[in-house]
Amino acid sequence: MSTAAPLPAHRLFSPARVGAIARNTLTELTRQKVFYLLLLFGLLLIGSSVLLVRFSFQDQFQMLKDISLGAMSIFGSLLAILATAAMLPRDIEERTLYTILAKPVPRVEYVLGKFLGIAGMLACALFLMGLLFLLILFVRERGVEAEMAASLSGDAAALAAQIETLRAQVFHPNLLAAGLTIFAKTCVLAALTLFVSTFATSQIFTVFIVTTAYFIGHFQATAREYWQAMGGAAWSKAFAGFVAILFPDLQIFNLVDEIAVGVAVPLALLGKTLVLGGFYVLIYLLAAQLVFAQKEL
Amino acid sequence: MLRRLLLALALLLLVGVVRLPFETALQAEQRAAGFHAARVGLxxxxxxxxxxxxxxxxxxxxxxxxxxxxxxxxxxxxxxxxxxxxxxxxxxxxxxxxxxxxxxxxxxxxxxxxxxxxxxxxxxxxxxxxxxxxxxxxxxxxxxxxxxxxxxNEPKLYELLGTLERDKFNDPLAASVAYGTGATLPGAKGYLRRFSAYCLAQVPGREVEAHARLRALYDLGPQEHLPTLLKEMRRLEEKLALPPEQRIYKDR
Incomplete structure (x- = not known):
């Protein structure tokens, strides 16, 4: 008589299950060819580097950095919103959600797993975009070095000094900080989209709401300053306050414009910005779980 | 689900009230570090x-x-x-x-x-x-x-302003001030200090100060004994009728 091995006790929360859902989400997203956006990013970068040849090489590098980091921010945000908005409706439509939740998988693990999958995809996409950006920067920099070498062929010391200055101008460790703040912003957007999609009736509705929140999130600091300067009516101040409380202030994560021109980010400041991003993510995931826990499927 | 949704919104509002002071302080810190420099007004x-x-x-x-x-x-x-x-x-x-x-x-x-x-x-x-x-x-x-x-803290802008004042506005005093300010900044080119002194040498009534600055440069060593510097020193020495012990051109 054979005796079956006892089943392991079911754990209320299992990081392994969350990991499995996250991996599966990442695979699904990869199959959906969301990375095709990277092709667009590459074309934009190559196109702009061709367009910029009329400027001096310092200006070219500056503009290339601006355009690349700006495009990383926009494409990353687009990826975060569009990919996350499609996730829950697709899981319902393809009945994957029912298969998962029919098993003893708490809904919180599903929400967390889905978010981690999206965050993984965003990390991969931003990493690849960053790599492409650095590659183009490297190729352009080598081109300029060759031009310098041709014009200063007789003066090795001057050439070495100029090349060193050029490299210090082009490649700066702060570019990593720029990538991290972009990643933080896209994660906040992904978490917000996940929250909205838990109660949204359609994918378009989710995209519409989050896009509106995206613009309000970027605009609210300016609007707040404007209203404060105007010293307007009490209701307008109250409205500005309400908007500031309800919507995330996304300008706080927009450090790339200044990083591109060489402003250094103190480590403590970067840390605080990233912690704020993590805090936003946590709150939106909590809100998503609150709604999703009682969602009728 | 509506009850849960309202609960979630209440949570967001509550958290918003808590995070707002932190965000305001963080934004001020970011501004102090040189971020959000643009005032994107309406x-x-x-x-x-x-x-x-x-x-x-x-x-x-x-x-x-x-x-x-x-x-x-x-x-x-x-x-x-x-x-x-x-x-x-x-x-x-x-x-x-x-x-x-x-x-x-x-x-x-x-x-x-x-x-x-x-x-x-x-x-x-x-x-x-x-x-x-x-x-x-x-x-x-x-x-x-x-x-x-x-x-x-950008010396290049002071250099450009100095050159504009010198070449286009013909204002050697303003040029000297711009070059001189730029010369004190980190990363400034060595010639800014010289340019500031050269321009000052052209300002009527500031010859003594200009000579002192040119002399200070001269005393730094042979690398500073450039033709323009020597020419200006000679001109000022003659204009100020300096005694021989204060001159570098003692034959005059």
């Missing part, structure tokens, strides 16, 4: 149009500024000086910490637009041409002064 909306304004607000401020600079290049090729000025005004408002925008703007206004105005055949009178030229030079100076306000 007047920019009129200048940029709806799309440009939205793009500038949604994390593409630097990209919009660069596109305006690219457009400015085309405006320069078409010799549209008014538009060129407008484009650089907008680009510099969007990205005030970009040195190259201030450099380009001041160069176009101070050297291209002003020269074109000076030779503009539409102005019949010399006085009109001079006035138009002066207006563009003032614009160039304005760009540099605002650039210095935005980037106070």
């Amino acid at each position: 007047d920019l909306r009129q200048r940029l149009g709806q799309t440009g304004f939205l793009a500038a607000l949604s994390g593409c401020r630097a990209v919009v500024a660069d596109l305006l600079c690219i457009e400015a290049y085309s405006a320069w090729e078409r010799v549209e000086w008014g538009r060129l000025n407008w484009l650089f005004e907008t680009a510099s408002s969007l990205q005030p910490r970009a040195l190259f925008i201030w450099e380009m703007a001041s160069w176009h206004m101070g050297y291209n637009a002003s020269r074109a105005a000076r030779e503009d055949p539409r102005w019949k009178l010399e006085a009109q041409r001079r006035r138009a030229e002066r207006q563009y030079l003032e614009l160039s100076r304005g760009f540099l002064q605002r650039g210095i306000a935005a980037l106070p």
Whole structure:
């Protein structure tokens, strides 16, 4: 008589299950060819580097950095919103959600797993975009070095000094900080989209709401300053306050414009910005779980 | 689910109240570190149009500024000086910490637009041409002064201002001050200190001070014994009628 091995006790929360859902989400997203956006990013970068040849090489590098980091921010945000908005409706439509939740998988693990999958995809996409950006920067920099070498062929010391200055101008460790703040912003957007999609009736509705929140999130600091300067009516101040409380202030994560021109980010400041991003993510995931826990499927 | 949704919104509002002071402090800290330098006011909306304004607000401020600079290049090729000025005004408002925008703007206004105005055949009178030229030079100076306000530790802007004051406004004192201020900043080129002294040497009534500064440079060693420095020292020694022990040209 054979005796079956006892089943392991079911754990209320299992990081392994969350990991499995996250991996599966990442695979699904990869199959959906969301990375095709990277092709667009590459074309934009190559196109702009061709367009910029009329400027001096310092200006070219500056503009290339601006355009690349700006495009990383926009494409990353687009990826975060569009990919996350499609996730829950697709899981319902393809009945994957029912298969998962029919098993003893708490809904919180599903929400967390889905978010981690999206965050993984965003990390991969931003990493690849960053790599492409650095590659183009490297190729352009080598081109300029060759031009310098041709014009200063007789003066090795001057050439070495100029090349060193050029490299210090082009490649700066702060570019990593720029990538991290972009990643933080896209994660906040992904978490917000996940929250909205838990109660949204359609994918378009989710995209519409989050896009509106995206613009309000970027605009609210300016609007707040404007209203404060105007010293307007009490209701307008109250409205500005309400908007500031309800919507995330996304300008706080927009450090790339200044990083591109060489402003250094103190480590403590970067840390605080990233912690704020993590805090936003946590709150939106909590809100998503609150709604999703009682969602009728 | 509606109850849960309301609960979630209440949570967001509650957390919003808690995070707002932290965010305000963080934003102030970011500003103090040199971030969010641009004041994207609503007047920019009129200048940029709806799309440009939205793009500038949604994390593409630097990209919009660069596109305006690219457009400015085309405006320069078409010799549209008014538009060129407008484009650089907008680009510099969007990205005030970009040195190259201030450099380009001041160069176009101070050297291209002003020269074109000076030779503009539409102005019949010399006085009109001079006035138009002066207006563009003032614009160039304005760009540099605002650039210095935005980037106070950038010696290149002081150098450009000094050169503009010296070559275009013929104001050696203002040039000397600009070069001198730039020379004290980290990363400044060595020649700024010399230029400041050379310009001061041209200011009537400041010869003694100028000589002292040139002498201080001279005493640094043979690397500073450059032809212009030696020529200016000789001129001042003669003008000030210095006693032989204070001269480097003792034969005179």
